[in-house]
Amino acid sequence: MIAETGLAALWLAFALALLQFGLAAAGNRLGDLKTLVAPVAVAQGLLTLLAFLLLIWLFVRTDTSVQLVAANSHSAKPFIYRFSGTWGNHEGSMLLWVTVLSAAGALLALVERRLPERSLRATLGAQALLALGFFGFLLIASNPFTRLDPAPLNGQGLNPLLQDPGLAFHPPTLYLGYVGLSVAFSLAVGALVTREVGPAMARAMRPWVLGAWVLLTIGIVAGSYWAYYELGWGGWWFWDPVENASLMPWLAATALLHSINVLAARGSLRAWTVMLAVVAFSMSMIGTFLVRSGILTSVHSFAVDPTRGSFILGLLVFYTGGALLLFALRVASVREGARFDPVSREGALVANNLILSVILGTVFVGTLYPVLIEAVSGEKISVGPPYFNAVSGPLVLILAALLFIGPLLRWRRDSRPNLRRIAGPAIVTLVALGLTLINSDMGWLPRLGLAFAAGLATASFLPLAGRDLRRTPLTIWGMVISHLGIAVAMVGAASDASMTKETLAAARIGESLTVGPWQVRLVGVDPVAGPNWTAVEGHLVATRGSSSIRLNPQSRYFSSPPTETNEAAITTRLDGQLYTVLGKRNGDRWQMRLWWKPMVTFIWLGGALIAFGGFLALIGRLRRERGKPLPLAEVRT
Amino acid sequence: MSRRAWLLLPLLLFIGFVAAAAWRLSAPSDTSVRSRMVGRDAPSFAAAPMLPERPGVAAADLKNGKPRLVNFFASWCVPCIAEAPVLLDLQKRGVVIEGIALRDDPNDIRKFLAENGDPFAAIGSDPIGETQIAFGSSGVPESFIVDGKGVIRYQHIGPIAPEQVAEVMAEWEKARS
Numbered sequence: 001m002i003a004e005t006g007l008a009a010l011w012l013a014f015a016l017a018l019l020q021f022g023l024a025a026a027g028n029r030l031g032d033l034k035t036l037v038a039p040v041a042v043a044q045g046l047l048t049l050l051a052f053l054l055l056i057w058l059f060v061r062t063d064t065s066v067q068l069v070a071a072n073s074h075s076a077k078p079f080i081y082r083f084s085g086t087w088g089n090h091e092g093s094m095l096l097w098v099t100v101l102s103a104a105g106a107l108l109a110l111v112e113r114r115l116p117e118r119s120l121r122a123t124l125g126a127q128a129l130l131a132l133g134f135f136g137f138l139l140i141a142s143n144p145f146t147r148l149d150p151a152p153l154n155g156q157g158l159n160p161l162l163q164d165p166g167l168a169f170h171p172p173t174l175y176l177g178y179v180g181l182s183v184a185f186s187l188a189v190g191a192l193v194t195r196e197v198g199p200a201m202a203r204a205m206r207p208w209v210l211g212a213w214v215l216l217t218i219g220i221v222a223g224s225y226w227a228y229y230e231l232g233w234g235g236w237w238f239w240d241p242v243e244n245a246s247l248m249p250w251l252a253a254t255a256l257l258h259s260i261n262v263l264a265a266r267g268s269l270r271a272w273t274v275m276l277a278v279v280a281f282s283m284s285m286i287g288t289f290l291v292r293s294g295i296l297t298s299v300h301s302f303a304v305d306p307t308r309g310s311f312i313l314g315l316l317v318f319y320t321g322g323a324l325l326l327f328a329l330r331v332a333s334v335r336e337g338a339r340f341d342p343v344s345r346e347g348a349l350v351a352n353n354l355i356l357s358v359i360l361g362t363v364f365v366g367t368l369y370p371v372l373i374e375a376v377s378g379e380k381i382s383v384g385p386p387y388f389n390a391v392s393g394p395l396v397l398i399l400a401a402l403l404f405i406g407p408l409l410r411w412r413r414d415s416r417p418n419l420r421r422i423a424g425p426a427i428v429t430l431v432a433l434g435l436t437l438i439n440s441d442m443g444w445l446p447r448l449g450l451a452f453a454a455g456l457a458t459a460s461f462l463p464l465a466g467r468d469l470r471r472t473p474l475t476i477w478g479m480v481i482s483h484l485g486i487a488v489a490m491v492g493a494a495s496d497a498s499m500t501k502e503t504l505a506a507a508r509i510g511e512s513l514t515v516g517p518w519q520v521r522l523v524g525v526d527p528v529a530g531p532n533w534t535a536v537e538g539h540l541v542a543t544r545g546s547s548s549i550r551l552n553p554q555s556r557y558f559s560s561p562p563t564e565t566n567e568a569a570i571t572t573r574l575d576g577q578l579y580t581v582l583g584k585r586n587g588d589r590w591q592m593r594l595w596w597k598p599m600v601t602f603i604w605l606g607g608a609l610i611a612f613g614g615f616l617a618l619i620g621r622l623r624r625e626r627g628k629p630l631p632l633a634e635v636r637t
Numbered sequence: 638m639s640r641r642a643w644l645l646l647p648l649l650l651f652i653g654f655v656a657a658a659a660w661r662l663s664a665p666s667d668t669s670v671r672s673r674m675v676g677r678d679a680p681s682f683a684a685a686p687m688l689p690e691r692p693g694v695a696a697a698d699l700k701n702g703k704p705r706l707v708n709f710f711a712s713w714c715v716p717c718i719a720e721a722p723v724l725l726d727l728q729k730r731g732v733v734i735e736g737i738a739l740r741d742d743p744n745d746i747r748k749f750l751a752e753n754g755d756p757f758a759a760i761g762s763d764p765i766g767e768t769q770i771a772f773g774s775s776g777v778p779e780s781f782i783v784d785g786k787g788v789i790r791y792q793h794i795g796p797i798a799p800e801q802v803a804e805v806m807a808e809w810e811k812a813r814s
Contacts, residue, residue, distance in 0.1 A: 286654070317655055328645050371658070374661075
């Protein structure tokens with residue numbers, strides 16, 4: 001009954017989305033009925049949420065009469081993985097996607113009070129149209145509630161790589177971010193339809209973009225750390241197509257986040273902002289398409305199915321193609337806003353947007369280049385980290401340099417850009433660059449990365465200079481902390497790229513290996529068992545100077561499904577991480593992989609700061625703008 | 638370019654993306670690893686007899702003027718069980734099949750042959766995958782047709798399905814002539 005109730009709830013929600021779209025499209029011709037759009041959106045959101053909760057319940061109970069549960073769960077799994085297994089598969093994660101989409105529409109209908117009513121209705125109509133496509137996809141091509149008869153005694157289990165506490169939160173966080181951007185998309189489409197592209201739209205859009213951006217940042221940072229410790233490869237970013245698929249919406253959202261401020265404060269960059277809002281969510285959909293269709297090979301082996309791929313491609317053509325067409329037709333009638341000088345806050349933000357767009361374009365081209373080349377010449381190639389690092393590295397440096405001065409500029413025009421104020425950071429940069437010369441075998445990109453990171457760490461605080469800190473708005477604090485986070489992450493990435501020490505060796509028990517400043521001794525190897533796995537566990541003693549610690553890396557074997565995973569043992573010090581992996585046995589020797597990674601934790605610490613800054617800015621925005629009606633003049637623009 | 642033309646640019650880029658994606662969906666990538674040995678002399682190898690009472694397979698035997706189908710298989714390989722009836726069918730049609738058993742032991746092989754039939758004229762043992770690598774094969778089951786001069790003529794990756802018998806037979810006839 002649970003599965004049937006869930007399916008019924010989904011169909012009802014589908015019908016309500018249809019109704020919502022119809023009401024919004026018919027609009028004024030319906031008279032008072034049009035006010036029903038918002039309540040319908042709320043009901044639709046609640047029903048979808050109900051369906052999702054029911055699926056979670058099925059997974060927690062390991063009801064193997066449901067095909068999806070039988071294929072992806074197992075009653076011997078710990079509770080948390082039975083719970084998180086709900087979205088560790090194609091159908092469940094699509095249901096999560098639709099749930100977030102509907103819930104976002106419902107929330108928008110509940111809280112948005114400042115947008116002109118016509119625009120809000122058009123936006124909810126667009127959101128309903130989005131939901132319809134994905135409901136259709138779920139119900140026709142990926143029904144999560146399909147029954148299995150007869151029911152097997154037990155399920156087939158969840159991919160052990162995914163049996164990690166990180167998985168419980170990484171996908172939902174990312175999805176909240178991806179799909180949160182759908183509201184920006186719908187607001188942009190709504191504004192284009194009603195020809196009301198202006199500051200009102202930007203202010204309605206801003207908290208959504210900020211919130212989605214914060215969640216995307218957290219999701220990406222968490223995913224990066226998960227890959228780092230769970231895959232046992234010692235890397236934190238592989239330029240894998242699926243990683244790129246999450247990075248592209250993030251880059252678009254980051255650009256949008258900045259341009260939206262120009263539109264909200266100054267009324268400029270209208271066409272550009274609308275464009276970015278469309279692109280940001282389109283990138284989310286393109287990411288989903290790339291992952292599910294299997295047109296690119298990736299370590300994220302999701303349910304790969306060309307039929308599903310065609311379905312999502314169809315949705316993509318309809319939504320993104322439609323929105324871009326609407327954009328091309330309508331945007332000529334969008335009034336350009338206030339003019340500004342090249343040297344001004346707007347000018348700096350435009351530069352930021354251009355560079356972010358170039359990075360986005362680079363990642364996009366790099367990710368799809370293999371497909372393009374094969375389509376044209378039949379030749380198989382792959383694009384790897386050398387391309388991405390070489391192209392995006394210098395662009396990030398330019399962005400960092402821009403951050404020295406950008407936040408200090410005035411709106412509209414700055415005749416005397418305060419070059420003196422950035423003298424301090426500039427000196428710090430030069431000194432840091434000088435210090436990196438001590439290490440002669442460092443590449444120039446990491447060297448400049450460290451230098452600019454040091455400068456940026458100083459420069460990021462400049463917007464606080466001369467302010468009463470207690471009265472400084474949260475949005476400014478948010479900006480400062482996020483920009484500082486970029487500097488911190490750059491330090492981590494540059495150190496990891498240039499100073500990592502690696503030792504790969506086969507060691508006998510009792511033997512010692514050296515990696516960086518550490519001596520690592522293999523003391524012994526023992527078998528151990530967990531709830532649904534068995535493992536061999538290495539006992540290592542690592543010493544540096546007078547301090548010594550024990551490390552126990554494991555090589556785990558899971559029986560359902562049969563898979564081996566490496567559980568790296570990592571110890572964190574202030575100046576870096578020691579990362580140890582136990583490999584296969586070779587006679588009386590054990591393969592060992594050891595890394596000393598100076599300051600590597602700064603990468604995720606910086607990422608966390610970036611997200612925290614965004615969170616502060618979001619709180620600041622919500623507090624400042626709650627209930628504040630727009631001046632009439634702005635509503636008219 | 639006029640402003641209008643610029644506005645169409647994103648749409649055009651997107652259409653390009655869709656075209657590439659649609660092409661890829663209609664022609665899924667072939668990810669199998671083809672052997673570079675096709676068209677070349679079979680490598681020098683010697684797979685010792687798997688079962689004491691039956692011959693093994695060695696490169697020297699391949700140049701005796703008669704073609705054969707070299708089939709890499711294993712008792713632990715589930716698709717090999719699915720392939721077994723097809724191999725028996727090929728044997729009935731006159732194909733000489735020599736097996737190379739991967740990382741296996743005689744008892745398991747005897748059991749495998751008893752359960753799934755025995756189409757093999759000879760069975761060599763490849764305990765560490767040496768012979769497999771020499772042939773440029775990437776998995777089991779995998780089959781190669783070697784002609785009478787010891788040249789590898791054809792490679793079939795994965796189990797031979799019943800509907801592929803005709804194709805294999807055509808290659809076999811080519812190798813005979």
